[in-house]
Amino acid sequence: xxxxxxxxxxxxxxxxxxxxxxxxxxxxxxxxxxxxxxxxxxxxxxxxxxxxxxxxxxxxxxxxxxxxxxxxxxxxxxxxxxxxxxxxxxxxxxxxxxxxxxxxxxxxxxxxxxxxxxxxxxxxxxxxxxxxxxxxxxxxxxxxxxxxxxxxxxxxxxxxxxxxxxxxxxxx
Numbered sequence: 001x002x003x004x005x006x007x008x009x010x011x012x013x014x015x016x017x018x019x020x021x022x023x024x025x026x027x028x029x030x031x032x033x034x035x036x037x038x039x040x041x042x043x044x045x046x047x048x049x050x051x052x053x054x055x056x057x058x059x060x061x062x063x064x065x066x067x068x069x070x071x072x073x074x075x076x077x078x079x080x081x082x083x084x085x086x087x088x089x090x091x092x093x094x095x096x097x098x099x100x101x102x103x104x105x106x107x108x109x110x111x112x113x114x115x116x117x118x119x120x121x122x123x124x125x126x127x128x129x130x131x132x133x134x135x136x137x138x139x140x141x142x143x144x145x146x147x148x149x150x151x152x153x154x155x156x157x158x159x160x161x162x163x164x165x166x167x168x169x170x171x172x
Contacts, residue, residue, distance in 0.1 A: 039068030043081060046088075055092035059085050063101075075112065079105045079122070087125045090132065099129035106142075120149035120158055131169065140169040 037045070046061035062085035069077040086101035102125040109119050123146035130139035143165045150158030 036068070037064065039065040039072065039074070039077065039081065042068060046084065050088065055088050059088040059092055059094075059097070062088060075108065076114075079108050079114070080118070083122050083125055086129065090125065090128055095129050095132035098125065099133055102126035102129050115153070116149045117153040117155065120146045120153060120155070123149070124158070124161070127165065131165070136169050136172050140166055143169065 042061045042065035046058045046065060049055075049058035049061060062081050066078050066081040066085060069075075069081055082101050083105045086098045086105065089095075089101065090098035102122065105122045106119075106126050109122050114122075123142045127139040127142035127146060130136070130142065143162045147159055147162035147166065150156075150162060
């Protein structure tokens, strides 16, 4: 899926945010050019969609942002956008997509040292997706690792959330 903008003859960018097109098509069929939104534009739209409760749209927009950032060789921004896509996919009920995206982010962060908070947040999303897909032992390990990183980052809410999940997974 692609989110695009229409640029008319007058050069003004007329917003057609929710127009979706298949890769390879470059016109709207009536001569208008469809331009891919920038990663930053996709993030702005994803945040708005999330606030409006449109989780599927927000997920698609964060994926689009991640693809844009990857194409621009902005790996850190790619990982950040993909982590948001993973979390929103989970919230929208697509644990498999959430897990796939979260695993990609964790793998990237393991090879390219992020901040403690970035890694903790990535592990948090991965652990939620793992628990939702039945991989409770791995989820518990990731929650424990995230907890330690939240301690290092001084994020008390993250520590408390990790403690709750580890306790719940210990019972399961």
